[in-house]
Amino acid sequence: AQSVSQHNHHVILSEAASLELGCNYSYGGTVNLFWYVQYPGQHLQLLLKYFSGDPLVKGIKGFEAEFIKSKFSFNLRKPSVQWSDTAEYFCAVNETSGTYKYIFGTGTRLKVLA
């Protein structure tokens, strides 16, 4: 069955530290990949997405992610985090055929200390 794994459940960083959140998926077919963010008290918002092409994708607020097909990974990175990046981050995979459903990882709660 299709699944998405996020290895870091809680991450605490100081401002200006670099961030990398891991995401691995298991699915044999072609997928689209997403990172969503949920700020405290708000609904989910799209950070970035990968459909095809350049495996290094850039999103909003300085975030980027790299799709490594051989590793089934789509890790999220940011060179220098800010206090306002405190949020929960979800990796998601969308099948490009069949049911087209989206499956989410368990989420990573990031806290950035000022």
Next chain:
Amino acid sequence: GAVVSQHPSRVICKSGTSVKIECRSLDFQATTMFWYRQFPKQSLMLMATSNEGSKATYEQGVEKDKFLINHASLTLSTLTVTSAHPEDSSFYICSARDYEGTGELFFGEGSRLTVL
């Protein structure tokens, strides 16, 4: 971006009653909507895929008779929690895929259900 609206945002009901949650795509047509359930400090669990004009597709372990989904139009899907019990208390989130645009998934604000 596209807007998905959910209503109500909060609802409290007595055990044994039914509650209906609406999900509307405001500025695009959504042939498919997804209903998720989010437990505290956990990820989103896909409950069902709602298809306009046809029966919803439920994920394994989700009771279709308890969680009734209706997708009567291209802009509206409803989730009805029937005979609610305290264990049904949760945060329910709908989302819709913008097929005409980027294929991005847009989320509603969520509905927090509390069953007393």
